[in-house]
Amino acid sequence: MDEEIGAIERNKTxxxxxxxxxxxxxxxxxxxxKKMNVEGxxxxxxxxxxxxxxxxxxGIDYDEVFSPVTRMESIRLLISLAAQSQWPIEQMDVKSxxxxxxxxxxxxxxxxxxxxxxxxxxxxxxxxxALYGLKQAPRAWNERIDGYFKKTGYEQCTYExxxxxxxxxxxxxxVALYVDDLIFTGSNTKLIKEFKEAMEKEFEMTDLGxxxxxxxxxxxxxxxxxxxxxxxxxxxxxKKFKMEDCNPISTxxxxxxxxxxxxxxxxxxxxxxxx
Numbered sequence: 001m002d003e004e005i006g007a008i009e010r011n012k013t014x015x016x017x018x019x020x021x022x023x024x025x026x027x028x029x030x031x032x033x034k035k036m037n038v039e040g041x042x043x044x045x046x047x048x049x050x051x052x053x054x055x056x057x058x059g060i061d062y063d064e065v066f067s068p069v070t071r072m073e074s075i076r077l078l079i080s081l082a083a084q085s086q087w088p089i090e091q092m093d094v095k096s097x098x099x100x101x102x103x104x105x106x107x108x109x110x111x112x113x114x115x116x117x118x119x120x121x122x123x124x125x126x127x128x129x130a131l132y133g134l135k136q137a138p139r140a141w142n143e144r145i146d147g148y149f150k151k152t153g154y155e156q157c158t159y160e161x162x163x164x165x166x167x168x169x170x171x172x173x174x175v176a177l178y179v180d181d182l183i184f185t186g187s188n189t190k191l192i193k194e195f196k197e198a199m200e201k202e203f204e205m206t207d208l209g210x211x212x213x214x215x216x217x218x219x220x221x222x223x224x225x226x227x228x229x230x231x232x233x234x235x236x237x238x239k240k241f242k243m244e245d246c247n248p249i250s251t252x253x254x255x256x257x258x259x260x261x262x263x264x265x266x267x268x269x270x271x272x273x274x275x
Contacts, residue, residue, distance in 0.1 A: 001030065001047040005115050007096045007204070008049065014109070014125040016117060025108045025124050027052040028131070049112055051133035058135075062105060067138035068161040070176040072215065075183060078163075078176055079219070082185040083226040089185045089211040089219065090192060094145075095204040097180035101130035101140025138179070145177060148202060166191075183211060 019025060031048045056062055082089045107127045130137035154164040162177040173186040186192045199205050211219045216233040238244050
């Protein structure tokens with residue numbers, strides 16, 4: 001909890017003030033969660049200060065809320081590109097992601113329980129940046145990171161708005177954004193290193209190194225290539241339905257299924273992709 005409040009104050013997320021006439025404050029609460037690693041073990045315990053966004057009213061407290069994320073199909077395509085080109089795939093995590101989003105609306109929240117300013121308990125907090133739970137928080141964060149990428153020379157994919165590319169002579173960088181997770185690869189290790197340094201300078205980041213686990217997808221990278229699986233996900237499904245001791249089967253599809261090279265569908269036009 002101290003770490004969360006520290007991050008909020010370092011980011012200058014709010015300021016203590018009196019409630020203006022006609023304004024309506026929103027409550028906050030603490031949410032606790034466990035962060036798991038690739039082995040399914042508890043990596044750390046987190047406390048998150050969350051705004052009771054369900055009390056917000058559209059058109060008064062917020063307008064735009066949508067924030068794009070990279071589709072799983074695009075993540076698989078990125079992995080395929082890296083595997084074919086023998087590029088490393090790395091991963092970074094943005095700390096306190098939504099705290100980086102700048103708010104356009106005036107939003108007032110109550111002081112968090114246990115951290116009220118002594119002598120000013122009746123005052124409220126005016127948010128200058130977003131907090132988790134706000135309806136517009138994802139949108140505010142996306143505008144912030146999108147603006148940063150475009151300012152630093154990255155091009156947004158026309159058909160996948162959370163995917164960015166940057167070309168430098170014969171080299172190329174590809175970055176996929178999924179809320180607070182960044183998956184990126186490139187043809188030059190120097191470009192990857194410069195990207196990581198720039199991101200750590202702009203935001204509070206956690207460098208996770210080579211990509212190992214993402215949205216249920218396990219990734220193993222070695223000199224032999226890139227291998228993906230969903231072993232942990234499959235085991236969790238079996239455990240959920242109490243089937244850990246069920247009989248295994250070597251063919252995960254219907255017996256007698258005929259596979260053909262072409263299924264009669266229309267060919268997809270992928271355009272001219274230069275690597």
